Amino acid sequence: MRLTASKRSRWVRALWLVALTGCGAPLDSFNTVTPRGDAVSAYFTLVLLPSFLVLALVGGALAYVLVRYRDRGLRDVPEPAQIHGHTRLEIAWTIAPVILLTVLFGLAFQTMRTVEADSPADALTIRVIGHQWWWEYEYAMPGFVTANEVHLPVGRPVRFVVGSADVVHSFWLPQLGWKKDAIPGKWNDINAEFTEPGIYDGWCTEFCGTQHAWMRVRVFADSPEQFDAWLHQQQAPAAPAAQPTALRGQQIFLQNTCVNCHAVRGTVAQARVGPDLTHFGARTTIGAGVVANTPDHLRHWLREVQAVKPGALMPNYTALSDEEIASLAEYLMGLE
Ligand SMILES: [Cu+2]
DSSP states (O other): OOOOHHHHHHHHHHHHHHHHHTTTOTTOTTSOOSHHHHHHHHHHHHHHHHHHHHHHHHHHHHHHHHHHTOOOSOSOSOOOOOOOOOHHHHHHHHHHHHHHHHHHHHHHHHHHHHHHOOOOTTOEEEEEEEETTEEEEEETTTTEEEESEEEEETTSOEEEEEEESSSOEEEEOGGGSOEEEEOBTOOEEEEEOOOSOEEEEEEEOSOOSTTGGGOEEEEEEEOHHHHHHHHHHHHSOOOOOOSHHHHHHHHHHHHSTHHHHOBOBTBSOBOOSSOOOTTGGGOSEETTTTEEOOHHHHHHHHHHHHHHSTTOSSOOOTTSOHHHHHHHHHHHHTOO
């Protein structure tokens, strides 16, 4: 195949694009935001460098031999000198990888110890429970539950204790540097300390059924003041509905089967089958990231959740009137 100059430059540009798309993107696992994550990405880079070097050496030698001694269809090319065994060469190419791998193993071991070291006793402990297909977050010390969006303060160690209520899930936040499986009947710790405020996204990475792809993780690393304000708000029970439409919405909520699955602290709804809705209005997304949390999306979700997130373990409410759905949405959006 012959490439014209313009075709060649298009190829080069495409290759650069592929090489660069991962860099600096929000889901970039090299762009870690915790000291332990930095240890992992530093080690990763350290492994990549000698790997590329070995690839270049071996690939280069192979390419040279293939070209230099290719069959030219001519009989007068001399056969290369044949070697049968070369002790020094063989010892060299046995010892070199042994040394390289031993060093990398030692460093891997050290990185694992850094990553797995226990958090100090004053760490903020958050239980992370995977459900089909959403995440539940249980804050141990202040004692409340929330879903899909987790807040934590920068500069303070956090200990995520990861488990599952049903099947195996996996909790992956690329910028954390590594991930842990969420296994029913077992708790796995992730210790971290976020150093940069921001919103970090991730997702479930163990196939867990129909809506596996819409089981997003969203971590808000807040400044300590922002976090305290959020904590204060979350610890409080839901504010009673004041305005008439919201009040009507609350009645509809309490009279329907919603209460069999959802909790709104401060009301009789106490079930934990689905996400806790006590402060649902303060979340940015609905259904573990499937849509943004807007009144329109919420009304659509309430009437026909199976159209928004097919397979979700919540029924459609097609029997409710438009007015009832609107009141319900008004009530839920008001739960801040
Ligand atoms: Cu999952």
